[in-house]
Amino acid sequence: MAERATPLYRDTPRLLLLALAGLIMLMPYIWMVAASMKPLDEIFRASLTLLPERFHAIENYGKVFARIPVGLYLWNGLVVCGGILFFQLLFAVPAGYALAKLRFPGKEFVFGAVMLGLLVPPHVQALPLYVAFSQMGLLNSYTALIAPFTISVFAIFLFRQFFKSLPDDLIHAARLDGFSEMAIVWRVVLPNAWPAATAFSIFSVVAHWNDLFWPLIVVNGQDYATPALGVMYFRSAEAGDDFGALMAAAVIMTAPLVIAFLLAQRRFVEGIATTGLKG
């Protein structure tokens, strides 16, 4: 079975199949990067050569930076993802602790509400939230982008599951040592829940960095556009059929998360797998 070291020649068909499938998977990336370095006339010739005859990367990428505030979009993405994650952890960790380790009347009810919340996709709340934000004049603001996601029932659920597996004696010992309950949550329980916290953080950032639905609803104009919106604006308004520049913009906006993924590949995969399996 897998333990046996198969000789390379017997492993070759498997590796060839995987390589073929991998190549198909990577097709959009390959052509995206290739086109981002080609001048427009080469792209329109639709030749199958990947390497550009005339290296046009500087022009294409330069065009993107000249026409749209790339830095601002990336910064907005960072603020939004960071803000969402900060509040999600701030709210969910203590609640998860209370549900996992404290006994109080109404606990079943609260947990039931959490489970119920897990069933409802975030799109369902979009209409009333939009009306509310527009009434309060909060459209086009970080608040509108962040607030709806500050509560993550999934995070509460995940942390509760993880905290439950921590030994009660750990908390008893902390109380004997004189920690307050707040201190127990942040200084005893959370440091012991790093796997869950990283897993959830990766899950959350990936979800909100890539989200288009909600930013599209509450933001128009440049000032609060996230990377997803940025690509969309660039594509529809400014680039038209300028695929070289469009691909360059796509590369720029995709790069941060992809680079983070390549650097911490195992954490990403495990994070998504564990959060995925528990969700």
Add this chain to the structure above:
Amino acid sequence: MSDAALTQALPRPARLALGETATAWLLSAPAIIAYLLMLLLPTLATIALAFTDFELGATGFAWIGLDNFAEMLSDRGFMTSLRNTIIYVGLVTPGSIAGALALALLIEAGTRGRTFFRAVFFLPVVSLTVAMAAAWQYLLHPSIGPLNAMLRVAGLGAPEWLSSSSTVLLSLAAIGIWENLGFNLVLFLAGLTAIPRELYAAAEVDGARHAWQRFRLVTWPMLGPTTLFVLTITMIRAVRVFDTVAVLTQGGPNKASQVLLYTMYEEGFTYFRLGYSAAITLVFLAIVLAMMWLQTKVLDKRVHYG
């Protein structure tokens, strides 16, 4: 029981004057408030809205009972949208599950290249969907797209992919499979590594000579819970399709790629018919709930061997 007794017995110098109940509610308070404001109230409001003719900018609204739902039945646009969503889910779910399972088995069958290929297939999951949609748009472009360039070299036709109503849904589904495959693959890999090696050894000793026999006897039944979970989550992710439609087709051509969430978005935020949009949202919610119900009540019993 025992830990309750233990907690009682322990002296607690740091015990808050408030007591455990108050502490618990205090710790949960921020979450509860956010839950009420951002989740429960808006959800209830959506349900309420669905029974009104509320429009943004209009001065008032009226309760109109089930009129919104009745309108859906006669709304050709909505029915197309519903049908398209079902077709899309019907294509993406089996496609991305079968592909992910096959690739997971291939990866797991040897030791070489595991991390590398896992990373390759997972890449779309962490890539900005909007940006990748733009890449797909170029790849599938009828005249300058590399895919059609290849097809022309091979002497095959040059379909219009995203701009013809006969192929647009198929193209979107292909992109959907591409997007979801890596996620499912990672879940399958986790499921596969959890299968005890001794079961494969036992199957071999019992006379399972071919890989297919071992798959039928060990892998497939042991993957049951994983497969069920992957099935549900893929369906739910597929029903939520929005980004690719919003970027690539805006529901066109001729409504051939209208899907539920995009229709809901258009009705609500382009035409500001919030009541009708809320009703569509409820249909969407009902479909998602039905899928979860299917998982827990119907299928779960058949894959957990307790």
Add this chain to the structure above:
Amino acid sequence: MAGIRIQSVTKRFGSTQVLRGVSLDVAAGEFVALVGPSGCGKTTLMRIVAGIEQADGGAIDIGGRDVTRLRPGDRDVAMVFQSYALYPHLTVAENIRVPLALRRLNAWQRLPAIGGLLPGAADANHLMEQDVRRAAEALGLRALLDRRPAQLSGGQRQRVALARAIVRRPKAFLMDEPLSNLDASLRVQTRREIVDIHRQSGAATLYVTHDQSEALTMADRVAVMQGGELLQVATPEAIYADPQDLRVATFIGSPRINTLPAETGADGMVRVAGHPVGLWGARPGPLTLAIRPEDLVPAGTGLPAVAEAVEFLGESLLLHARHEATRTKLVLRLPPEARAELPAPGAAFHLQFDTTRALLFGPEGRRVGVSALSGEAAFV
């Protein structure tokens, strides 16, 4: 007498040599226990016999047939795994049926529902049902046939694993620590049953365990393994009373055999710290003198020792002592009545032993010949 024949099997994992040329025969109808500390290579050897693992060198014959290159399913062996390895989605009856179905039915006949309608399938299914029933009955599983493994106790699961092994009457049984997941009382009870099953089957049984009492109680012959090689293969009695290697002597027996550094002088007398013990060595040099705890007795004269503690075990008691001159710890197993006359902790006393039962080992740990003083001088 064709059973299992293992010929100079070698195996290495990376840089570790796990098996260093192991040869062992198990005759048809014979029960051989392979015993050794964990990591000694015994499980690897068994997996190589089963075909789950490939040997680097050597050959395996089963039933007179060279099976070295055959797949596990073609070797006519059945194996009972430590974890039982039952298929969790199948019922007890289906679990027992798997090895039959995989051999007797072709791919079409195995298809659910329609498979049973194909020619030949009905007869084959009928025969299989009979065989499953017979195996289940032999292990008292009749009432459990429709349960799933998760609904069974550990002992019941273990029986299902045994039933799955016996159902197709293989030439050889391989058992990999089948009792180690059971609780103590069940373990002792199941020993007997496994031996009975083995007797009825007439197959060659190779039984891997780290528990020497299992090996001694169950096996016709015991093979002691350590560091990837077989130290000795012999009957349980011979392994206990006549070990050929110091490692065998110390591994088998509980409490551990007493060992004292000794020396053969120029005069041929064996001495422990200058004290002659009534044995004669073949040639001068250092030795190890080994004596089982039950062969040592307190006495008025003999080896001087200091008593340390007494442990009462019920049917016997253990006196822990120390041989001061060599700083060696010693254990004596005595009848419980001896308690009244035992030296108090800290008190000095003397030890004697039956020289005919003393064992001498050379510096490399191999057994060396002993000649004891004859007659009444047998006790020193």
